[in-house]
Amino acid sequence: MEFVFLLEQVVNGLVLGGYYLLLALGLSLIFSFGGIVNLAHGAFYALGAYVSLEVMKHVGFGPSIFITPLLVGLLGILFERYLLRRFYTADPILSLLVTFALAMVAEQFIRMVWGAAPLASNMPEVFKGRTMLGEFMFSKYRLFILGVVTIVMVGIWLLLHKTAFGRVVRAGAQRPDMVAALGIRLQPYMTAVVVLGVATAALGGVMFGPIAVVHPAMGTEIMTVAFVVVVIGGLGSFWGVVLAALLVGVVRGITIHFQPAAGEASMYVLMFLVLIFRPRGLLGERIERFE
Amino acid sequence: MGSDTKDSSALLPSSKRRNVLMAGAALAGASALGFPTFVFGQVDKIKIGHLTPLTGFLGALGEYAVMGIRMAAEEINAAGGVMGRQLDVMSEDSVNPQVASSKAQRMIERDNVVLLMGEINSASALTISQVAARNKKLFLSIGARSDALRGKDCNRYTFHVDIPVTVMVNAVGQALVRDNMVKDKKIYSLTADYLFGHDLSRQAKKFFAANGGNQIGDELVATDVTDFSPYLLKIRQAKPDLVATNLAGNQVTNFVKQYAEFGLPYPVVGFNLNTADAWAAGEGNLGGIWPTVWHHDLQTPGSKAFVAAFTKKYNKVPENHAWIEYVSLKILAQAMNATKSTDTEKLIAYFESEAQFDILKARKAYFRSWDHQLMQEAFPFTVKPKGQAKGKYDFLKFGEAVPAANQPLELLAPTKAESLCKM
Numbered sequence: 001m002e003f004v005f006l007l008e009q010v011v012n013g014l015v016l017g018g019y020y021l022l023l024a025l026g027l028s029l030i031f032s033f034g035g036i037v038n039l040a041h042g043a044f045y046a047l048g049a050y051v052s053l054e055v056m057k058h059v060g061f062g063p064s065i066f067i068t069p070l071l072v073g074l075l076g077i078l079f080e081r082y083l084l085r086r087f088y089t090a091d092p093i094l095s096l097l098v099t100f101a102l103a104m105v106a107e108q109f110i111r112m113v114w115g116a117a118p119l120a121s122n123m124p125e126v127f128k129g130r131t132m133l134g135e136f137m138f139s140k141y142r143l144f145i146l147g148v149v150t151i152v153m154v155g156i157w158l159l160l161h162k163t164a165f166g167r168v169v170r171a172g173a174q175r176p177d178m179v180a181a182l183g184i185r186l187q188p189y190m191t192a193v194v195v196l197g198v199a200t201a202a203l204g205g206v207m208f209g210p211i212a213v214v215h216p217a218m219g220t221e222i223m224t225v226a227f228v229v230v231v232i233g234g235l236g237s238f239w240g241v242v243l244a245a246l247l248v249g250v251v252r253g254i255t256i257h258f259q260p261a262a263g264e265a266s267m268y269v270l271m272f273l274v275l276i277f278r279p280r281g282l283l284g285e286r287i288e289r290f291e
Numbered sequence: 292m293g294s295d296t297k298d299s300s301a302l303l304p305s306s307k308r309r310n311v312l313m314a315g316a317a318l319a320g321a322s323a324l325g326f327p328t329f330v331f332g333q334v335d336k337i338k339i340g341h342l343t344p345l346t347g348f349l350g351a352l353g354e355y356a357v358m359g360i361r362m363a364a365e366e367i368n369a370a371g372g373v374m375g376r377q378l379d380v381m382s383e384d385s386v387n388p389q390v391a392s393s394k395a396q397r398m399i400e401r402d403n404v405v406l407l408m409g410e411i412n413s414a415s416a417l418t419i420s421q422v423a424a425r426n427k428k429l430f431l432s433i434g435a436r437s438d439a440l441r442g443k444d445c446n447r448y449t450f451h452v453d454i455p456v457t458v459m460v461n462a463v464g465q466a467l468v469r470d471n472m473v474k475d476k477k478i479y480s481l482t483a484d485y486l487f488g489h490d491l492s493r494q495a496k497k498f499f500a501a502n503g504g505n506q507i508g509d510e511l512v513a514t515d516v517t518d519f520s521p522y523l524l525k526i527r528q529a530k531p532d533l534v535a536t537n538l539a540g541n542q543v544t545n546f547v548k549q550y551a552e553f554g555l556p557y558p559v560v561g562f563n564l565n566t567a568d569a570w571a572a573g574e575g576n577l578g579g580i581w582p583t584v585w586h587h588d589l590q591t592p593g594s595k596a597f598v599a600a601f602t603k604k605y606n607k608v609p610e611n612h613a614w615i616e617y618v619s620l621k622i623l624a625q626a627m628n629a630t631k632s633t634d635t636e637k638l639i640a641y642f643e644s645e646a647q648f649d650i651l652k653a654r655k656a657y658f659r660s661w662d663h664q665l666m667q668e669a670f671p672f673t674v675k676p677k678g679q680a681k682g683k684y685d686f687l688k689f690g691e692a693v694p695a696a697n698q699p700l701e702l703l704a705p706t707k708a709e710s711l712c713k714m
Contacts, residue, residue, distance in 0.1 A: 005528050012520050116345070116354035117610075118544060120573030120683065129554035137527060139520070139553045211552060212517045213544045213571050217346060221517060256521035260510035261484060263521065 004135045009253035015142045017249025018149040022204035023222055024229035024241050025156065026197025032173045032236040033193045034088055039099040040079070041226065042219030043106035044198045048072050048205025049214045050114055053121055061124045061210075065148070068206045069199035076198030080191045088190070103219065110216040123210035145207050152200060157238060159196075169193060173236055174285075228267050232274045234284020243282055336379040337372075337633055339623075340398035342391055342419060343409040343434070343616075345384035348514050348540035351567055352411050352612045356434060357382045358605055359613035360409070363620035373627045380620070385415050392418035399426045405633040406431065408619060411612065413437035413487040420449040429635050433619045434612050436563070437490040438705065441664045445712035448635070450642055450663040452619050454584045456487070459562045460494040461703040462582040462669045462693050464502070467560060470580075472533055474503040479531035479557075481522060481546065483539040484511040491537035491562050499535075507531060512542065519549045527555060536561035544568045551576040566687065567610040574686040577674050584669055585614045585652070586689045593651035608684045618650040653692060654700065662712040666700040668692035 023045060030038045048068055055064040083102065087095035127141035160166035172179045172186050179186060225248065233244030248267045255266035274282065341360055343353040364380045372378060381402060385391035398404045407423055408431035410416040416435035423430035424446040431450050432440060438456045467473050478499055482492040492509055499506050508529050510522065526534060534557050538546055543564050550559055564581040587598045587608050597617065601609040625648060630637040642663070647655040656667040671690040680686035694702040
């Protein structure tokens with residue numbers, strides 16, 4: 001029985017890891033391709049949760065899963081076009097400062113518009129409750145999240161690996177100068193990558209709103225985990241981020257099973273170990289311009 | 292997509308964009324500093340340092356706290372102030388215990404405040420109370436509930452307005468014993484991993500042990516945990532008869548929502564839940580019995596007038612932290628008026644005289660002279676049956692005041708023999 005309980009934590013950790021993935025993948029893409037550490041990524045996650053509350057008032061939960069990431073993605077266009085674009089070739093510390101400032105501005109903006117008090121976001125009744133698969137207990141809603149994450153991840157993988165668009169993005173991450181020499185302008189691709197990253201973060205906000213509290217600082221909270229995942233996974237690798245997100249979820253679950261008080265510390269210990277033994281991250285590619 | 296971006300650039304010429312950005316930055320900066328204070332004001336204002344968390348897991352409660360104290364200050368000042376002097380309340384984000392301590396020191400040294408008040412986080416209240424004692428200034432600790440503050444860490448410069456942990460445990464515990472949910476029952480607990488949670492857990496265990504309950508688990512949960520699913524799996528494995536939570540702030544809301552999400556069958560109760568956190572959990576997710584120090588449904592003339600004025604001013608229902616900050620400033624104004632002074636020693640002497648204060652409840656309150664704890668009524672609350680709520684602030688069902696009208700106010704509080712407080 002003890003083993004079943006442990007396995008249950010592992011499976012639950014995988015589900016949670018899938019949700020971390022929604023945030024970490026965009027962060028990793030924007031960094032790999034644009035060389036920008038987007039500290040404002042969490043802000044788009046929080047905006048996703050808040051915007052979905054408004055969208056849900058009019059069209060309900062289902063459509064908001066599609067509409068909200070689109071709306072926040074549009075914001076992403078402005079974000080890339082008017083802010084990020086100025087910093088691709090600048091000292092990285094500048095983009096760090098700008099996105100950090102933007103994260104604070106966004107948090108205060110949310111406070112001013114929606115107030116500091118946490119808001120209630122309820123999931124549709126059909127998703128409430130649990131479902132049993134043999135000995136395992138799952139929350140129906142989390143299984144639904146897992147399904148959505150899987151679809152999104154397969155979509156992104158196909159986009160990056162099976163389309164002309166993806167080839168340019170992957171080449172651009174490695175050798176932007178070479179891609180430019182071939183006569184391809186990278187800027188529209190960068191816009192698309194940022195929109196993709198920001199929209200998946202917003203989707204994370206939409207999906208997690210009904211589980212947790214929607215509050216202004218939720219973006220800051222999630223950023224720490226997202227960063228840990230990116231660092232563990234390694235830059236430039238799709239599967240690295242996937243592996244790291246699942247690993248962080250599972251390690252947290254197992255730690256809580258044995259030593260609940262150490263649950264939150266576990267992912268930092270994991271990051272520490274990875275940094276010591278494999279500084280590039282689990283599946284990180286060597287990207288010349290960052291070395 | 293290329294043409295899209297061109298269009299939006301035409302809509303936002305670069306000079307305007309800068310203005311928008313600058314305005315945004317200025318706004319963010321201003322709100323980060325807290326509400327505007329009039330530090331340049333005339334010398335005869337009475338300056339009061341007010342610290343409360345405005346960010347982090349207690350930030351939402353702090354926002355209510357600021358609204359409450361601001362409303363009290365405006366009312367007092369509109370009525371001519373205290374001894375003809377206006378009150379000038381400087382509210383700032385206390386952030387964490389370290390920052391709270393250095394801000395308290397700065398307020399005393401540089402801003403020349405006559406006293407300090409506020410706080411919700413028990414750990415921050417502890418560091419502020421140490422600063423107050425060192426500088427021989429009064430500290431009215433308003434929203435912190437840890438027993439240690441009024442027990443082993445008490446000092447003669449600090450007074451405590453909110454109900455202590457012992458009262459919260461006893462208020463809910465009595466209802467549990469009445470409903471036969473303690474004796475010979477398996478009880479599983481989750482505890483917030485900081486001063487307040489540890490205190491709550493200690494009292495709860497004591498209560499369960501004294502009433503024949505069987506504590507089968509008590510796990511510590513970091514204050515920044517948002518996902519409780521691994522803990523929920525552990526609860527399911529333990530198969531308890533009762534889940535008793537010692538969580539705080541956002542934690543309670545997250546836990547309650549996710550518990551409903553997984554649909555576990557064991558009854559949940561808790562020894563701490565603020566009404567704002569209960570509202571955020573939403574109808575249909577919350578169940579069980581919880582304690583509170585005050586609620587907006589209280590039918591005394593004073594409370595009804597306060598709720599009406601607050602709702603009119605802020606367009607939202609006051610939460611218990613709004614109420615407690617409001618009455619705390621009124622308590623202070625009464626003390627200053629009665630002693631005709633802002634002198635620390637005179638105010639302490641007035642409070643220690645066990646003077647009575649109207650706190651908008653049926654019974655008046657007073658500070659106990661030996662541990663500086665305000666003695667007042669508390670209330671257990673449950674949740675209305677589905678479909679009875681009128682609006683999203685209305686699904687809580689508040690019980691009668693405890694102790695009952697015919698019982699002494701000190702009934703649920705720690706006794707002098709139990710207390711470790713030595714001034």
